[in-house]
Amino acid sequence: MHGNSMNTSVRNNLKLLKKRDKLKNRLGGYDASKTTEYNFPKASSKQLRDIKKKMKEERRNWWFNVIMLTLINFTFVAIIFYCVIKYIF
Numbered sequence: 001m002h003g004n005s006m007n008t009s010v011r012n013n014l015k016l017l018k019k020r021d022k023l024k025n026r027l028g029g030y031d032a033s034k035t036t037e038y039n040f041p042k043a044s045s046k047q048l049r050d051i052k053k054k055m056k057e058e059r060r061n062w063w064f065n066v067i068m069l070t071l072i073n074f075t076f077v078a079i080i081f082y083c084v085i086k087y088i089f
Contacts, residue, residue: 043051
């Protein structure tokens with residue numbers, strides 16, 4: 001029994017190797033000797049602080065929206081649940 005599962009595992013791994021060749025020419029790739037160069041613009045420390053502040057504000061707004069929508073949904077579900085329970089009994 002155990003030999004059969006081992007054969008299945010080896011066969012599945014061989015199938016994965018065939019699919020790996022399709023991904024070789026993707027961004028990043030599998031070739032460790034080839035490095036990708038990025039040309040990032042130079043930024044001053046003030047610009048980086050402004051970006052950091054903007055990102056924090058966006059994250060704060062996003063979390064506020066998530067919490068508010070969650071509360072509204074729970075309230076709506078609770079009201080529906082209350083109405084159904086009241087109607088049944």
